[in-house]
Amino acid sequence: MAQTTGERYRVAPVHRRSREWPFPLNLYQTAVGRKWVMALTGIGLIGFVLAHMVGNLHVYEGPARMHEYAESLRTIGGGLVPKSAVLWLLRLGLLSMFVLHLHSAISLSRMSRASSEDAGLVSGAKRYAGGREHVAATYASRTMRWTGPIIALFILYHLADLTWGWWLGDDFVAGDPYHNVSTSLSALPVAILYIVANVALAFHIFHGAWSMFQSLGINNPRYNHLRRGLATLLAGLILVGNLSFPILTQAGLIDEDNRTCPIGEVEGNTCLAEEAEGHQG
């Protein structure tokens, strides 16, 4: 029997290996494998955020088109599948990506923390008394563990706000996202919250979209210089698009002054649907 590292070396392992699961589950048992999961789910999440932002640009076409866009999400898959079936599948996929991304992020942060336990931790970060300055790490890379949770909390708020309508109460009209968005974001504190959260998201993506190339081993001297640019572009696009909603609502561009349909569920939404169809015809 070979001696194990624990017996042979004076330094005891900091992390203990657990029994190996069968392939491919064992990939999730190691940090490098888990970074693959974090990067792949990160790509999925960026894809979602990008699509979410682009889709919401329909708000600039007015209440009817926005309603039509929201409806179209429910009818993905056409007549082949029950209404909303594909949407629910997408939601399920999105949720599992979130869970995996969060779990790997939290567990790997813990691992790094334990690896630095004897290294002068100050509020969870490794510090040297000699005033360790960061030479290469960016503001974005150092704040991933803050921007991540900010995004997570914001997503919960955002769902309660515009999906479940908890805060809008009677003002919330299911199936009329234009109305809900303009009502919610016209409150200044809410607009500020959306702005802060989306700035955090942009920072997260600025580092994440660069980091994932390394994590996935996508590295080619000929193209490496493009990786930083791509991450900046993605973060910038998502930031500009998403910030436009709270800012332009506050500026009065997303309001209901020119609204033709009544506000309210049944007939209001029928009116929106007819108006959208009228535009097409």
Added chain:
Amino acid sequence: MSGSHGETINVTLKVWRQTSADAPGGFETHQQAISTDASFLEMLDLLNEELNAAGKEPIAFESDCREGICGTCGVMINGRAHGPQKATATCQLHMREFADDDEIVIEPFRATGFPVIRDLAVDRSPLDAIIEAGGYISVNTGAASDANLTPVPKAAADQAFDAAACIGCGACVAACPNSAAQLFTSAKIGHLGLLPQGQAERWSRTEAMVETMEEFFGSCTNHGECTEACPKEISLDFIALMNRDYMKAKVKNRGLAGQH
């Protein structure tokens, strides 16, 4: 030797003293007048002679080659691994990098996997554990084979050589906010994995070395502090190569159902 001679500067040293891994440590302050021609370690040598003469315990620090190749000498100098000069090991750092009246804080490399032995000396044997897990190649014994028997493509030779420059000092771990050892491990994996001679064990090596690394160190978040601190400027590209090879290794080495 011709050329300018060093002037003498006065520096305040704040040095970490700790008698063992379990004992509490703290900073000790010393004033030192030193020629700017002296190396950083020579300054510590002189200080130790004074401490000795005064009947005090000298400061424990490691060094061997003093020419930047053995990797034993690393300490944190003003919060930077191996000090302020880029691509320079502590032993090759000279006092001309400092100015009169500077305060210099000297601390050991820190990570849970690098427990302090005494003062500035830390136990870096976990790096040996990583090497032992797979940092070798198999060759047939017998008469030495002809030189150049195995052709090595130029690009592979160059890159492997870059990776082989790693001296195993551990500065990457010390500088890393996560105390991750990715740069060291990827340099060792890359060095052998890029060469024809390293192919036989490429996949078992990558898997074993990565997983041993993870027993001791943290998880890389691609900050890039390691490359900045590295006296040999090992590139982050090797980390990407390791991440790619690790995934390939897990797929190649997978046990199919019932094979474990």
